[in-house]
Amino acid sequence: MNVELIIGLVAASLTTFGFLPQSIKAIRTKHTGDLSLITLIMLEVGIIIWIIYGYLKSDIPLLAANCISLVFMTFTLILKLRHG
Amino acid sequence: MNVELIIGLVAASLTTFGFLPQSIKAIRTKHTGDLSLITLIMLEVGIIIWIIYGYLKSDIPLLAANCISLVFMTFTLILKLRHG
Numbered sequence: 459m460n461v462e463l464i465i466g467l468v469a470a471s472l473t474t475f476g477f478l479p480q481s482i483k484a485i486r487t488k489h490t491g492d493l494s495l496i497t498l499i500m501l502e503v504g505i506i507i508w509i510i511y512g513y514l515k516s517d518i519p520l521l522a523a524n525c526i527s528l529v530f531m532t533f534t535l536i537l538k539l540r541h542g
Numbered sequence: 543m544n545v546e547l548i549i550g551l552v553a554a555s556l557t558t559f560g561f562l563p564q565s566i567k568a569i570r571t572k573h574t575g576d577l578s579l580i581t582l583i584m585l586e587v588g589i590i591i592w593i594i595y596g597y598l599k600s601d602i603p604l605l606a607a608n609c610i611s612l613v614f615m616t617f618t619l620i621l622k623l624r625h626g
Contacts, residue, residue, distance in 0.1 A: 466595045472588030479580035492576035496563035504556030511550045 474523045477530035484537040491542060498535045505531055558607045561614035568621040575626060582619045589615055 484490050505528045512521035568574050589612045596605035 462595065462598050465591060465598065469588050469591035469595050472584045472591065476581050476585040476588060479584070480578040483578040483581075484576070487576065489576045492568070492571065492573045494564040494567040497560050497567075500556045500560040500563065504553050504560060507549060507553035507556065511546065511553050514546050514549065 470519070470523050474526050475530070477527065477534055481530050481533045481537070484534055484541070488537075488541050490534075490538040493534070493538050495538055498531070498538055502528075502531050502535050554603070554607050558610050559614070561611065561618055565614050565617045565621070568618055568625070572621075572625050574618075574622040577618070577622050579622055582615070582622055586612075586615050586619050 480493075484493075505524050508524040509521060509528065512518075512524060564577075568577075589608050592608040593605060593612065596602075596608060
């Protein structure tokens with residue numbers, strides 16, 4: 459693997475799994491009041507549109523990364539909608 | 543402009559500016575306790591590595607989008623570190 463590919467994979471991993479700790483924190487504390495609902499909706503819709511884009515372009519890494527992101531983002535959004 | 547390009551630009555806009563409302567909320571309320579510090583650090587480092595990747599690949603859209611994201615993410619992270 460070349461250096462660029464490794465750097466790209468590290469970046470993708472960090473941003474793809476970035477909302478996992480936020481989901482865990484929200485599950486544990488049941489407090490989501492400080493999270494911006496507008497931010498969560500923008501990111502949720504943005505990720506869904508990235509998935510459509512990845513599908514149209516047949517870009518498997520883009521598709522895969524955003525499908526994983528969507529899981530954690532949806533989870534966080536549901537917790538936000540439930541706990542306010 | 544073709545449909546794919548428009549879809550890509552909409553997706554990029556939503557995820558690039560996604561943390562703007564979160565920054566504004568954190569500035570207004572001065573409450574960031576429900577935000578996950580690990581999530582913010584992962585996203586901050588991830589965005590910086592995306593910028594390095596974009597630079598190495600001479601990918602201007604990737605570079606530009608992540609430079610904008612970095613502003614809002616850094617702002618949110620500073621507020622989190624200040625307010626806890």
